[in-house]
Amino acid sequence: MHAHGTEVRQRAIALLRAGVKNADIARKLGVPAGTIGYWHHLDRAERGILPGRGLHRPCPRCDGRDLDEAAYAYLLGLYLGDGHIIQYSEHRAPNLMISCDDAWPGIMDACQAAMQAVFPHNSVCRVRRPGSHNVKVYSKHLWCMFPQHGAGKKHERRIALEPWQQRIVDRHPWDFIRGLFHSDGCRITNWTKRMVAGKQKRYEYPRYFFANKSDDIRKLCSDTLTKVGVEWSTLARGSDPFNISVARRASVALMDAHMGPKY
Incomplete structure (x- = not known):
């Protein structure tokens, strides 16, 4: 050397x-x-001029900083679907990571925008993965902002909103629903055939699905849908009721008016 x-x-x-x-x-x-x-x-x-050292990044929970509630409601929905929090060592801040499929670049952009709005003093980045990107932010206040974090998979432990989170969701229900469906939902076109005047006629109709193994997360979704006037039903996958379905015409139209395209 x-x-x-x-x-x-x-x-x-x-x-x-x-x-x-x-x-x-x-x-x-x-x-x-x-x-x-x-x-x-x-x-x-x-x-003493290392980037980030000595800077105080205020937290809405700890310091009373203003919070973009609509962005938070959307990010919370994404987190409950495709997000997780990791801390690599006790010497580093934890990071919130939302996995976004490359097939939906618009959702990736919306996720990054929401994350930056919720954490305006922190840098948000994208990490490339095969067929996807992880949208990430590091912050020591992630435990404050997402108290649902815990050991194990989400569907294997209790998931419940804190009262302050529920108040935000109640004020911005469609942002929360949009985050849930952008992570674990889809809009499809179903079809069926019926006999009309002796001839088979094909009928097509749109339908929304939300699929999640956590009973608690599905209940958060269904309760919020009910509050905004969307009728829904549960469909079982085998013996497991993992799917929430929105199929009635008026409810699908209501979803279309507030969800926007998934792209």
């Missing part, structure tokens, strides 16, 4: 502070770019 002297390091730090790029300094001094980056990190740490 080649050890670089103090003079070389001091020259590198002087260039870094002058705004010269790491790669240009590496070429100029004949030092690996990784070493330049490490020196840059140490210099900023010594001066």
Whole structure:
């Protein structure tokens, strides 16, 4: 391993502070770019100017910061469907991750916009996965904002909204429903055949489905649908009642008016 002297390091730090790029300094001094980056990190740490260090990012629950409730209701619906919270180590902030299929880029954009609105002081990013992206945000306040987090799968433990969350959902029910259906729902076209005047005629009709293994999450969905006037029914998958169906014409029309396209 080649050890670089103090003079070389001091020259590198002087260039870094002058705004010269790491790669240009590496070429100029004949030092690996990784070493330049490490020196840059140490210099900023010594001066107390590391990005994010010392910044207070207020929380709606802890500090009373204003919260975009409509965005939160939508993000809560997405989280209950395709989201989870992970903390890789006790030294790092936990991250909220919503898995979004690449087939629905509009939902991915809406998810990122909602996440940024709920956490305006934090950076939101996308992590590529085969056929999908994880939309992520890091925050030490995720436990405050999503108290439903816990060990194990959601359908294997109790899921209930806190009173403050229920008040938000009551004020923004359609945003919550949209988040649920954008994660675990779909709109399909059913068809059937009937005899009319001795001839078979094909009939087509739209229908919404919401599928989730958690009894609690399905109840949150069905209760909210009832509150906004949507009639629904339960369809069993085998012996398991995993599906909520919205098939009546007036209810489908009501859903269409508030859901928007899934794209």
